[in-house]
Amino acid sequence: MKRRAFGIWVAGTALLAALGMPAIALAADEAPDALIKRISDETLADIKADKAIQAGDTGRIVNFVDRKIMPVVDFRRMTAAAVGPAWRQATPEQQKRLQDEFKLLLVRTYSGALAQVNDQVISVKPMRGAPTDDDVVVRTEIRGRGDPIQLDYRLEKTPGEGPGWKIYNLNVLGVWLVETYRSQFAQEINSKGIDGLITALAERNKANATPTPPAGMPTGKKG
Secondary structure, three states: OHHHHHHHHHHHHHHHHHHOOOHHHHOOOOOHHHHHHHHHHHHHHHHHHOHHHHOOOHHHHHHHHHHHOOOOEOHHHHHHHHHHHHHHHOOHHHHHHHHHHHHHHHHHHHHHHHHHOOOOEEEEOOOEOOOOOOEEEEEEEEEOOOOOEEEEEEEEEOOOOOOOEEEEEEEEOOEEHHHHHHHHHHHHHHHHHHHHHHHHHHHHHHHOOOOOOOOOOOOOOOO
């Protein structure tokens, strides 16, 4: 279905937009909706200009993510939420492995969708939450070929020196990414524990090492 294919592209672009925001995005005086709009536009432009990323070059994409991920995405919180209650029982070494494997899973799952980037544009809808809130949802709509696609970002304001906003969840076509993976991870944890989940993620990443059409995008269907 064309809508599903466009949804897969959105998931890939959203992931890279979330994980690829430059450090300058932490400007304390920038509103979260303005930040999302600016960075989404910049990320789309970067993808369009990089043929290797468009071709699904995993190494190039991972490098792109590694250079820019930490300042703008609370990936530890994202991973902890996806793992669920078992995260608190995991050792620091296990937590690091989970973050590393989960990031690689997301990148390899959606990298193939980036080849579809062409004339898409992003518009930001009225924000949920007051500007003074520390946790907000920024709603966007991506327009291109086919029907417009809803894409929401959940962000939190970070304290400390140079406070800014960090993304910790994404909603694609009405489905929150973290909650989708939490249900998948819970089955593995209940069966084989934290080490079993780490092993399963590592094996899946090895199987996905050869670029293939993106699969496994959250669809909202249960089961």
